Every structure is written in structure tokens, then in C-alpha cells.
């Protein structure tokens with residue numbers, strides 16, 4: 001563990017020995033996350049204190065529950081049976097979980113896998129009960145090993161049952177970027193090639209300690225000159241991005257953490273729990289704040305499309321305001337709008 005985190009934890013363990021008063025609902029209590037290996041930084045975030053005792057915020061909110069979720073499997077989405085992806089929602093919690101389900105191929109994706117993921121992400125976006133989406137791979141060996149090379153065609157893409165070559169993962173990347181809810185990549189095992197890019201376009205990445213990251217494109221005659229290059233350079237810097245693409249090496253989870261490619265690293269057997277805790281912590285926060293922040297954090301990188309997303313959020317909020325509705329109502333009433341009661345704040 002990071003020595004700073006270890007020091008903070010030991011300082012705080014004295015203060016946290018007795019559970020804090022539980023807020024109504026009793027689901028949470030303040031206690032250290034014992035045995036957690038992580039970046040240290042994130043492990044200690046909830047406990048950071050300037051006074052030596054838990055802050056009033058920490059006392060009120062406490063730690064989130066680590067109880068297992070109750071997952072409900074959804075077998076059909078958009079009237080299509082899911083064959084290469086598993087889709088689940090947590091009962092009563094607001095978490096949607098999408099699992100690439102081709103472990104025998106290290107979760108490599110075909111055009112069909114990508115379409116199924118697209119349907120699931122669209123469903124998660126539309127469902128008002130969903131507040132956060134998790135993307136992961138089936139089994140401990142791979143998050144995703146990129147495009148399935150056995151269906152890659154010289155005709156210019158990956159080919160499915162319809163015989164049409166596609167690079168539809170590029171649309172999926174944009175869908176994740178523009179989904180107005182947080183998306184977390186939960187990575188066990190290999191995240192390589194197009195699979196590495198998928199985790200990079202997610203908002204957060206939680207890695208197991210067996211996770212391995214890298215691009216293989218130059219070795220297999222492929223590259224991603226879109227987000228796969230630009231987002232990588234934003235995350236880890238130009239020199240490292242050049243290294244990652246030019247040498248096409250694979251890197252372990254600790255290296256990925258030190259490079260800023262992932263948010264935290266946890267033991268493999270804690271990956272699911274830790275991902276749940278992050279989801280639950282996010283779900284406590286204001287959905288509108290999260291939505292606007294996601295747009296804002298992506299706006300500069302995404303150029304006009306990013307500003308459009310952020311601008312859309314502003315319109316959405318304005319449509320909910322009295323001032324916005326005065327304009328609409330006046331039009332419907334066939335009268336001049338009266339905006340005089342709305343202040344021009346400095």
C-alpha cells in the first residue's frame with residue numbers, strides 16, 4: 001500500500017474503531033476498508049481528514065454497503081436474444097452490468113458482440129432507474145482481447161452473419177462517451193487491442209491485479225487512429241502513447257495505475273465488490289451533476305460534438321426552469337413572454 005495511505009489509515013483507525021451513528025436506513029456504517037490493495041489514493045479518499053477525526057460529511061454519509069448485489073438477468077434486448085453478451089440489472093439499486101461473454105476467445109468481439117453491447121447500452125441509457133453502467137468480460141482471464149481476428153475480412157472490417165464488413169466498435173466507443181451516465185470498466189485479465197480502447201473510453205477503470213493492458217494492432221496489422229490514439233495520449237501522455245502503440249508491449253496493472261490508465265487496482269477476488277462500491281458511491285450523488293460533469297470532461301476532446309453534448313445538458317436544465325417555461329407558455333398562449341421577473345445575475 002502507498003505509505004501515505006497506510007499512514008492515513010493508521011491515524012484514522014483509532015478514530016474509526018467505534019462505528020459512527022448510522023443514518024436512517026441503517027445500511028451504512030463507517031469502518032476502514034481493511035485488506036484493500038488499491039492505488040492507496042482512492043482507498044483513503046473517504047477517510048481523508050484535516051482534523052484527525054472523520055469529517056461531518058463522512059459522519060453523515062458513512063461508507064457504502066459492500067453487500068452483494070442481487071442481479072436480474074435480461075436475456076432479450078431490443079427484441080433480440082443476447083448470445084454474445086450478458087446483460088443484468090441490480091435489483092433496486094440502479095446498476096446495469098454488461099458482460100462480454102466469449103471467454104473461450106478471451107472475449108474478443110465480433111460485429112454481433114458489438115451490436116449486442118450497443119443494444120444494452122441504449123437500454124441502460126433509456127432506463128431512468130439506471131444510474132451507472134459497468135462493462136466487463138466473462139471470467140478472470142480477459143476483459144476483452146479486441147476484434148475477433150477470425151472474422152476480420154480483407155473487405156475492410158469484421159464480418160458477421162450478414163456478410164457485411166463492419167468496424168462498428170467505433171460507434172460503440174462514441175455511444176459510451178456520450179451516454180449521460182457514468183460507465184465503469186471493471187477489468188480482469190487482458191484488456192488488449194480494441195478491448196484496451198473500450199476500457200479507455202469508459203469514464204473509470206477498476207483493474208484487478210491480474211489485469212494486463214496494451215495495444216497489439218501494429219503486430220496484427222491494425223490500428224485505431226481515433227479515440228484509441230487521442231484518448232490514450234490524453235490519459236498517459238504523448239511519449240507513453242507512442243511507446244504503447246509503436247512497441248505494442250503489454251503492461252501489468254501496477255504500471256497502468258502509475259501511468260494513469262486506470263483508477264485503482266484491487267486483488268482479483270475483490271474486483272466485483274470494489275466495482276459495486278464505486279457504483280454505489282456514485283449512485284449517492286446528484287445525477288444531473290454527474291451528467292453535466294461527464295459532458296464537460298469530454299467536451300474539449302470531443303470538439304463540436306462534445307460541446308453539443310454539454311449544450312444539450314444546458315438546454316435540458318433550461319427546459320426545466322420557470323424562465324424556459326415562460327417562453328413556451330407565452331407562445332402557446334399567443335402572448336408576449338414576460339421575462340421581467342427573471343434576474344440577470346452577475
Ligand SMILES: CC(C)(COP(=O)(O)OP(=O)(O)OC[C@H]1O[C@@H](n2cnc3c(N)ncnc32)[C@H](O)[C@@H]1OP(=O)(O)O)[C@@H](O)C(=O)NCCC(=O)NCCSC(=O)CCC(=O)c1ccccc1C(=O)O
Nearest residue numbers: 104105106108145146147148149150190193194216222224
Ligand atoms: C489476449 C491474449 C494476449 C491472451 O493470450 P493467452 O492467454 O495465451 O490466450 P490464447 O491462447 O492466445 O487465446 C485463447 C483463445 O482465444 C483466441 N483469441 C484470443 N484473442 C483473440 C482475438 N482477438 N481474435 C480471435 N481469437 C482470439 C485464441 O486464438 C485462442 O483460441 P484457440 O482456438 O484456443 O487457439 C492473446 O490471445 C492475444 O494476443 N490475442 C490477440 C489480441 C489481438 O491482437 N487483438 C486484435 C487487435 S486489433 C483490434 O482489436 C481492432 C479492433 C477494431 O475493431 C478496430 C478496427 C479499426 C479501428 C479501430 C478499432 C478499435 O477497436 O478501436
